[in-house]
Amino acid sequence: GSAGADHAxxxxxxxxxxxxxxxxxxxxDARLSESFPRYADLAHTKPLSVADVQALLxxxxGLLLMLxxxxHIFVWAVGKHDSxxxxxxxTRKLPNMS
Structure with a gap:
């Protein structure tokens, strides 16, 4: 009916x-990137590679990250020479925080 058409x-x-x-x-975003490239770099950071992290250590x-x-629980460990x-x-569901 009419209500369906109005909704569509x-x-x-x-x-x-x-x-x-x-x-x-x-x-x-394009104008900001062109006019203020440093701001764009900070606002849209790219993740570091393992090699980039190791170069900073x-x-x-070491760097330990748990998610x-x-x-599931995910764990990453990065040392100067290995990762x-x-x-x-x-074993049980984590509580829903929403």
Missing amino acids: DALVRLRGEIDSLRAELAGV DDDE AGHD AWTSRGT
């Missing part, structure tokens, strides 16, 4: 607005 029209308008805003943001230093997912990672399933 509203969805089309909203998708158009979203696409327009995404294009506008892409333009702003002294012989007696708890819904039903390793592992994952383990948890």
